[in-house]
Every structure is written in C-alpha cells, then in structure tokens.
Amino acid sequence: MIKVGIYGATGYMGGEVLRVLMDHPDVEIAWATSRSDSQVADYHPNLYGTDLKFIRPEETTPCDVVFMALPTGVPQELAPKFLKEGAKIIDLGADFRLSDRKTWETVYKKKHKNWNLIKKSVYGISELHREEIKKAQIIANPGCFASAAILGLAPLVKAGLIDTSKIVVDGLSGTAGAGAELARPAHHPEIGNNLVPYNVVGHRHTFEAEQELSALSKKKVQISFTPVYVPIVRGILDICHAFPTKKVTRAKVMELYKEFYKNEYFVKVYDLPKEEKASWQYKPYPWVNSVSGTNFCFIGLDVDEVRGRIVVFSVLDSIGKGGAHVGVQNMNLMFGLDETTGLTRRGLHPI
Numbered sequence: 001m002i003k004v005g006i007y008g009a010t011g012y013m014g015g016e017v018l019r020v021l022m023d024h025p026d027v028e029i030a031w032a033t034s035r036s037d038s039q040v041a042d043y044h045p046n047l048y049g050t051d052l053k054f055i056r057p058e059e060t061t062p063c064d065v066v067f068m069a070l071p072t073g074v075p076q077e078l079a080p081k082f083l084k085e086g087a088k089i090i091d092l093g094a095d096f097r098l099s100d101r102k103t104w105e106t107v108y109k110k111k112h113k114n115w116n117l118i119k120k121s122v123y124g125i126s127e128l129h130r131e132e133i134k135k136a137q138i139i140a141n142p143g144c145f146a147s148a149a150i151l152g153l154a155p156l157v158k159a160g161l162i163d164t165s166k167i168v169v170d171g172l173s174g175t176a177g178a179g180a181e182l183a184r185p186a187h188h189p190e191i192g193n194n195l196v197p198y199n200v201v202g203h204r205h206t207f208e209a210e211q212e213l214s215a216l217s218k219k220k221v222q223i224s225f226t227p228v229y230v231p232i233v234r235g236i237l238d239i240c241h242a243f244p245t246k247k248v249t250r251a252k253v254m255e256l257y258k259e260f261y262k263n264e265y266f267v268k269v270y271d272l273p274k275e276e277k278a279s280w281q282y283k284p285y286p287w288v289n290s291v292s293g294t295n296f297c298f299i300g301l302d303v304d305e306v307r308g309r310i311v312v313f314s315v316l317d318s319i320g321k322g323g324a325h326v327g328v329q330n331m332n333l334m335f336g337l338d339e340t341t342g343l344t345r346r347g348l349h350p351i
Helices: 012-021 074-084 101-108 115-120 126-135 144-158 204-217 250-260 320-334
Strands: 002-007 027-032 065-068 088-091 121-123 138-140 167-173 223-229 236-242 267-269 297-304 309-316
Touching: 002 012, 012 027, 012 320, 065 074, 065 320, 074 088, 074 115, 088 320, 101 204, 115 121, 121 126, 121 204, 126 144, 126 320, 138 320, 144 167, 144 204, 144 223, 144 236, 144 250, 144 297, 144 309, 144 320, 204 223, 250 267, 250 297, 309 320
Parallel strands: 002 027, 002 065, 065 088, 088 138, 121 138, 167 223, 267 297
Antiparallel strands: 167 236, 236 309, 297 309
C-alpha cells in the first residue's frame, strides 16, 4: 500500500484528493492536515461518516507521497523536509510549474526560495510527460485552464498546422476554481445570472500553456488568454481559436486528434455527427457537465473554412482532470501502477 499524506486538506482540492483516494485500492491515507481543530465533515460534508480525521501540520509522519494543496510559496518551503524523509511530492499549486525563474517571480510577485528543486520536478501533464513523471521526485500539477488549453491545442502545435504566434483562448470557469475562501465574484448573489471576467491580460496559467506548447512545437508559442467565471460550480471550458497555415477540413483535423490521442484513456475526442438539418447545432461539441467529478478531458472541434479558423472546445473538471484527479493519475505513474487505477468513474448526468 502507498502511504499518502495530504498537506492542506480543508479546501476543495484537498477534499477532492481525499474523496478519490478513499476508493483507491492501493492507497492508505496516512494523514490529512488542518490548522484548525475541526472535524473533516465541517469542511467536507460529503465525507461525513468516514473514519477520516485531521491532524495538525506539526504532527505529520513519514509517508511515501505527499499531496500539497497550499497557497503559492508554501510548498517550496515544506518540500525539503518531506524529500529528506523519502517522500515524493505532488504539488497541486503553482510553486514548480514554470521552468524560468525570472518568469515565475514576475508572474507570482515573490521570490522563489528553493529554485534548485525545479530540477527535481516534472510538469504533470501525463499525456505529454509520462516517462519523466514515472521517475520524478516532485510533480508540478498543472493549472486547470492550462491543462485544458494544452490538451486542446497539442495536436495542432505538434503537427505544425497553425500559426503559433496567434492563438486565442477564452476560458470559462466554474467557481470551485476560486477555492473555498469567500470572495465576492464567487458569492452566489454576485455570480448568479452573471459572468465575471478577471485577470483578462497576463493570467498566470497563460505562461504554463505557452511553456509546454513551445516545448512541443520546438518554437515559441504565444497565447492570448482571457478567463471568465460563470455560474456553475465545477468545470472548465477552454475555447481555443487557432489559425491554420494551410487549408484544412474538419474531417482532417478530427483525424489528427484521434491519432494523437488514440492511446490516451482520459482524453476523449468528441466526434458525434452533425445534424445537417438542425437550426441549433450543438450535438458535436462536448458539455462541461459530462466530465464533472472525473479525470476525463473531452475535446471537440470545428473548422471555419471560409475565414481560416480552427475552433477547439476542451472541457474538464477544474478540480478533477484540472487538479486532484490528475494528481492521482500522476501518483499512479510514479509508483508503477496502471495510471487509471481509482480513476475510471464517469460523470453524472444530469448533474
């Protein structure tokens, strides 16, 4: 059994790690931390009736892997202690996501205190870094918007089919992505019947997506990204607009995606046929709630042949494939398990 610790287990991400790992056949939850003396059900009512209990951070014991669901800047301070104890680390936050120190410190507006640990870390997009993840000591779990954009655009970038200097991504996010702390834009009376743009230029997930897609294409990728909170709880929809360098058809692009992801269990290329006589054409495109509570990413697409544009729809759960679930997928790889272990659940419908 893999002994797992969850450091920072009171938020949505930590709670989702607990929920998923409770069903994992090869895991023993060694501990989960909270700075308060509250019960697990005080934060996660869905876990009422389990035998899970919080411990104080100073009471942690050595284990095989530690999930960190903590504010930016904290994991880099704690990581040396757990590495010294022999644990592997899956950071669900941003401390190890960027490979350039100047960029990281500019984006996050603070000094990185253990930059040498970047050499021990791997960016946790399993579909792109599977072999590196298997050998890693630290996993930098990707941001939710970045995950959707990277998975949505990777086949086009890899094939050299689009202008990599001109990619536009509109990101729609449920309010779980804002975390459990109270904030006005995520407050129900504010977000209900509303759409809230935020950090419309220079959002931190932009830099992750550009970093990973540039490495894949072997040349600089530039993304213009703008996020918006929408009145749902879980879920990300990235609408990716890319401009092909030669004429393409939807059928050909669909073939490219199917080939790229043919061996990927958790990425499904959405290929329901169009309804030719339908006035409202929605059947060929994935819905966010289809992947809620899961580790799946559904990708759909279309091509505007008249104007020369490819539009890709990439949907995933912001704390599922965009967070806790992919962290467990990475853990499976790190410990030599089938990467689907404990993660094959499908979404609820209706939700």
